[in-house]
Structure formats: structure tokens, C-alpha cells
Amino acid sequence: QVQLVQSGAEVKKPGALVKVSCKASGHTFTTSYIHWVRQAPGHGLEWMGVSNPTYTTAYAQSFQGRITMTRDTSTSTVYMELRSLRSEDTAVYYCSSGLGSIAVYWGQGTLVTVSS
């Protein structure tokens, strides 16, 4: 079955960058859209962006200039890098995939804590 396995929790200082990975298995990675969604403590879900199978990306306006998504077809892995971290970026970060842009499958989540 389809599995998305994310990298482990991270603790970062303000101003640093974090790079979270999402390794896919069980489906055709080359045709999959991989989305990133985050959830701050006690808050709702926030869509961050998408890595398309054509190697193009689309990002939410609120992250423009700070986020980069890349994909490595050889390892079926998508990476999400977020720069210039601030305390408000403390959240659980999820990758998701599925039917086109429908998030059927989700990774287990990666907690990123930004603290001095």
C-alpha cells in the first residue's frame, strides 16, 4: 500500500532553516503530486505548497521566498526546505499525496520546534 515516511523531529534556532523529507512507496512517484501541510499547536491545517510530477512547484503566498520543494525521483523522496525560521513556524509538518491533488495518503508528521 502507499506509504509516506517523513524524517524525524527537528529543533532549530530562529533564523535557521529546516529541511524535511518525505519518502514515498507503493505508488507511481513520477506521476504523484506531493503536498505539504502544517499545523501549529492548537491551530488548524495550513496548506504550504505542492511538488508536481513535472518538477514544477506552487507555494502558498505566505511562504513565498522562504520555501523550496524539491524531488528526487531516484529515491522517491520529496524535500521541503523552510528558511528564516521564526517561533511561529513551530508546527507539525505533513506531506500528503493521492488522487491528483486529493490528499488520500499522509505522512506521520514531523514536529519542527523553533526556539532560542
Next chain:
Amino acid sequence: DIQMTQSPSSLSASVGDRVSITCRASQDISNYLAWFQQKPGKVPQLLIYAASTLQSGVPSRFSGSGSGTDFTLTISSLQPEDVATYYCQKYDNAPLTFGGGTRVEI
């Protein structure tokens, strides 16, 4: 960008009650609307896509309706395991905005 507004933000109901949650898009999104359930401390799970198509394995007490700008998620008979926060999401074009969520309690 299209905004997604859910209401109510929270509700409390009894076991067996019929519960409805609404989601309104600021512009027409046809039927490109999904509903997710997130239980405390867990990963979100897809319930419904294309506004009214039940995801495989989801109990039939969940249903979705609507098109254009107004959508509804209905739980026909609320069960204790349905305690969760429910989110709508548009997926026609980026950005794939989520609604603010509706917390359902018993």
C-alpha cells in the same frame, strides 16, 4: 485567493444526533471540495472528495453535498468515535486552502 469559511467553529451534540457542518467558498470551485477528519493527536484522514464521493472505508453515516460555493458535511447518526475536528479543503487550483475547522464534541 479563494477563502474557505466553515461554520460552526465548534458544536456539541448527543450520540445518535444528525450533525451538519457547512463550508463556503468565496468563489465558485465547482465540486473540487474534500472533507477531512482529524482526531486529537492523529493524522488527518480523507472522508469525502468531489464534494460527495465517500472515500473507501469511511462509514456510510458520513455524506457530503453541494457544489459551486456552498457545501455541507453531514453525519447522520453521531457516534462517540466521531469526536474530532473536521476540515474542508478546495483542490481546484493552488492554493489548496483549508477551512478553519469544526470541532465536534459529544
